[in-house]
Amino acid sequence: MKNNIRVERAIKDITQAGLAEQVGVTRQTIHSIESNKYIPSTVLALKIARVFGKPVEEIFSLEENDQ
DSSP: OEEOHHHHHHHHTOOHHHHHHHHTSOHHHHHHHHTTSOOOOHHHHHHHHHHHTSOHHHHEEOOTTOO
C-alpha cells in the first residue's frame, strides 16, 4: 500500500507531530506510515483522510503487488 501523506502534509503545512496529535497517535506512527513500514487500521486511515478533507482513496492506494 502506498500513500501520499507527506505531500498532503506539505500542502496543509502540518508536521508529523501535528498530524499525529490530530488523529491520536505518536509522531513515530505517522513516520512509519509515510515510510510504508506500517499499514494503518481502517479507523486511523479514515481519521487521516478526514484531516486532509479527502476520501481515503485519495490518501491511500493499493500497489500492484498488494492482493
